[in-house]
Amino acid sequence: MNDALATDNRLAVLDHSRLQAKSGKPGAERGRVSVRDVDIVFETATGSHVAVQNASLTVRPGEFICLLGPSGCGKSTLMNTIAGFVKPSQGEVKVDGKAVTEPGPDRGMVFQQHSLFPWKTVKENVAFGPLMSGVGSQEANSVARTFLSLVGLAAFENAYPNTLSGGMQQRVGIARALANYPSVLLMDEPFGALDAQTRIMMQENLLDIWREFRNTVVFVTHDIDEAVFLSDRQPGADHCGYRCEPAPAQRAVPADQPGVYGAQAPVPGPDSPGNPQCFQTAEQNGVNP
Amino acid sequence: MDSKSNAAIRTAEPPANATDIAETDEQTAKGSALLTPKTGSSTEAPSRLSGTWLKTMGPRYLVRITALIVAVILWELASQNGFNVYINFDNIPAPSIVGAALVTELTGSEFYLHILHSLERVAIAYVIAVVLGVLLGVAMGRSRWAEDIIMPYIELLRPIPAVAWIPLAILMLPTEQSSIIFITFLGALFPVILNTVHGVEQTSDVLVRAARSLGASRAAILWHVVLPGAMPSIVAGLAIGMGVAWFSLLAGEIISGQYGIGYYTWNSYTLIQYPQIIIGMLTIGGLGTLCTLLVRKGCNPLLKWQAKGGHS
Numbered sequence: 035m036n037d038a039l040a041t042d043n044r045l046a047v048l049d050h051s052r053l054q055a056k057s058g059k060p061g062a063e064r065g066r067v068s069v070r071d072v073d074i075v076f077e078t079a080t081g082s083h084v085a086v087q088n089a090s091l092t093v094r095p096g097e098f099i100c101l102l103g104p105s106g107c108g109k110s111t112l113m114n115t116i117a118g119f120v121k122p123s124q125g126e127v128k129v130d131g132k133a134v135t136e137p138g139p140d141r142g143m144v145f146q147q148h149s150l151f152p153w154k155t156v157k158e159n160v161a162f163g164p165l166m167s168g169v170g171s172q173e174a175n176s177v178a179r180t181f182l183s184l185v186g187l188a189a190f191e192n193a194y195p196n197t198l199s200g201g202m203q204q205r206v207g208i209a210r211a212l213a214n215y216p217s218v219l220l221m222d223e224p225f226g227a228l229d230a231q232t233r234i235m236m237q238e239n240l241l242d243i244w245r246e247f248r249n250t251v252v253f254v255t256h257d258i259d260e261a262v263f264l265s266d267r268q269p270g271a272d273h274c275g276y277r278c279e280p281a282p283a284q285r286a287v288p289a290d291q292p293g294v295y296g297a298q299a300p301v302p303g304p305d306s307p308g309n310p311q312c313f314q315t316a317e318q319n320g321v322n323p
Numbered sequence: 324m325d326s327k328s329n330a331a332i333r334t335a336e337p338p339a340n341a342t343d344i345a346e347t348d349e350q351t352a353k354g355s356a357l358l359t360p361k362t363g364s365s366t367e368a369p370s371r372l373s374g375t376w377l378k379t380m381g382p383r384y385l386v387r388i389t390a391l392i393v394a395v396i397l398w399e400l401a402s403q404n405g406f407n408v409y410i411n412f413d414n415i416p417a418p419s420i421v422g423a424a425l426v427t428e429l430t431g432s433e434f435y436l437h438i439l440h441s442l443e444r445v446a447i448a449y450v451i452a453v454v455l456g457v458l459l460g461v462a463m464g465r466s467r468w469a470e471d472i473i474m475p476y477i478e479l480l481r482p483i484p485a486v487a488w489i490p491l492a493i494l495m496l497p498t499e500q501s502s503i504i505f506i507t508f509l510g511a512l513f514p515v516i517l518n519t520v521h522g523v524e525q526t527s528d529v530l531v532r533a534a535r536s537l538g539a540s541r542a543a544i545l546w547h548v549v550l551p552g553a554m555p556s557i558v559a560g561l562a563i564g565m566g567v568a569w570f571s572l573l574a575g576e577i578i579s580g581q582y583g584i585g586y587y588t589w590n591s592y593t594l595i596q597y598p599q600i601i602i603g604m605l606t607i608g609g610l611g612t613l614c615t616l617l618v619r620k621g622c623n624p625l626l627k628w629q630a631k632g633g634h635s
Contacts, residue, residue, distance in 0.1 A: 118535075119532055119536075141536060148529060149529045150533075151530060151534075152629075162539075166538040166540075
C-alpha cells in the first residue's frame with residue numbers, strides 16, 4: 035500500500051505532457067521512423083564495403099522493434115543512420131517526417147557500454163541532456179532525479195559511474211537517454227555486456243519503462259531470445275517476423291511490418307535455408323502465437 | 324493503472340540474483356530509494372581512511388626517510404675521511420659544514436630574497452606556459468591544421484637545452500628578467516603542450532557520440548567531454564612542466580641578475596663557496612619537488628572521479 039503510494043508520487047513528477055499520448059490521440063503521436071531504400075557504403079583503403087543494402091523500414095509511433103542479425107550484418111550501422119552518426123549513401127531516413135542529417139536530442143541513444151561520462155556523477159550524467167536543451171541547472175537536476183528514481187537509482191545520484199556495476203551503469207544510460215523525452219529511443223545492444231541474470235532483469239525493466247513512456251524503441255541485438263522476448267511483450271508485435279534484406283523478392287513480410295527485423299551479413303552468396311545468417315520468418319519458426 | 328504498472332517496475336527484479344553482490348546492493352538501495360540516504364557511513368569514512376593510510380603508508384615513509392638519512396651519514400663519513408676512490412670527496416664539504424652554512428644563510432635575509440626572486444620568475448613563466456600550452460595543445464588535438472602547423476616547431480625546438488637559449492634570449496628580449504622568464508617558460512611549455520595533445524587525441528569516440536545525441540554543441544563537447552577526458556594527461560603535463568621549469572630556471576639565472584637561487588648557486592661556484600653551492604642545489608631540488616607536489620594536489624579536485632571506492 036505504502037509502496038504503491040510511493041511509486042505513484044515518484045511518477046507524478048514525470049512531465050506527462052511530454053510523454054507519448056497514452057490516450058492514443060493520433061495528433062499527439064510522435065516517433066515515426068521511416069527508412070527508405072537505404073544503402074550505406076564505406077570507402078576503405080581496400081575498396082568500398084557495402085554495410086547496408088536496400089534497407090527499408092517503417093516504425094510506427096510507440097512501437098518497440100528489434101533489429102536482429104549476426105555481428106557485422108549492418109544492423110548497428112542502420113541504427114547509426116537513424117541516430118544521424120552515419121549518412122546513407124543512397125536513400126533517405128526520416129523521423130517524424132523530418133530528414134535526419136545529424137544527431138539530435140529527439141533520438142535518445144543507449145550504447146553498449148562505457149558511454150557514461152566518467153567525470154560526471156550519475157546525476158550530472160542524466161542532467162546533461164536537459165542542460166544542453168537550455169533549461170537551468172536546477173530544473174535539469176530535478177529532471178535527472180525523476181529519471182533516476184524511474185530506474186531505481188535515486189540513492190546513487192552522487193556516485194561516479196566507475197563505482198557502479200555494469201547493470202546499474204546501463205540503467206543510468208537509459209535514464210540519461212530518456213531525460214530528453216526523446217520521441218525515439220535507439221538502443222545498440224545495450225545489454226550485450228551484461229551477465230545473463232542482470233540482462234533478463236534489465237529486459238523486464240526496459241519493457242516496464244517503455245509501457246510508461248510509449249515512445250518508439252529501436253533495439254539492436256544479435257540475441258534471438260532477447261529479440262523474441264522484447265518484441266513478444268508488446269501489443270503491436272503480433273505479426274512479428276524475421277526478415278531477410280538482400281532481395282525484395284525474399285522479404286518474408288512487407289516493408290512496413292512492425293516487429294523483429296533480421297538483417298543479413300553483407301556476404302554475397304545464395305540465401306539457402308541452411309545459411310545461418312538468414313533468418314526464417316517467425317511463423318516458420320513457430321515463434322509466433 | 325499507473326500505480327499498478329509502476330509497482331511492476333519495482334518488483335520486476337527477481338531475488339534470484341542475490342549472488343551478485345553489487346546488484347544486491349543495488350536492490351537494497353532501490354528499496355530505500357525514496358528515503359533520505361543514510362549519512363552515518365559517510366561521516367565515519369574519513370577517519371577510518373586516514374587510519375588505514377597511516378597503517379599502510381606509515382612504514383613506507385619511515386623507510387624513505389631512513390634511506391635519506393643513511394645517504395647523509397655516508398656522505399658525512401666520506402667527506403671527513405677524504406674518501407677518494409675515483410670519486411673524490413676531498414673538497415666536498417660534509418653535511419655538518421653545509422648545515423652550519425645553511426643556518427647562517429637562514430638567519431640572514433639575502434637567502435630569502437634569492438628564493439623569492441626565483442619563485443616569482445617560475446610563477447610568471449609557469450602561468451604563461453600553462454595557458455599557452457593548454458590552448459595550443461587543445462587546438463592541435465582538435466584540428467589537423469593546427470597540429471601540422473605547430474608540430475614541426477615543437478619537434479625541432481624541444482631537444483634544445485635551456486642553456487643553449489641564453490645567447491638568443493639575451494639578444495631578443497629587452498630585460499634580463501624577461502630573458503630568464505623566457506628560458507624558464509620554454510622549459511615548462513613543451514611537456515604541457517605534448518601532454519595536452521596526447522590527452523585530447525585520446526578522447527573517447529563513444530562519449531562524443533553520446534554527447535551529440537544528447538544535443539551538445541561543439542563548444543559543449545569541448546568543455547564537457549574533451550577537456551575532462553584529457554585532464555589526467557594534462558595534469559601529468561603540468562606536474563612535469565613544473566619540474567622542468569625549475570630545471571630551466573638555473574640556466575636562465577646564469578644570465579645573472581642580482582638575485583635568484585640559480586644565480587646564488589652559480590655565484591657561489593665563482594666565489595669558491597662550496598657549502599653554498601650545495602645549499603643552492605638542494606634548495607632548487609626542494610622547491611621543485613614542493614611546487615610539483617602543490618600542482619598535483621591542486622589538480623586533485625579535477626580528477627576526483629578517477630578515485631575508486633565509496634559512493635559520493
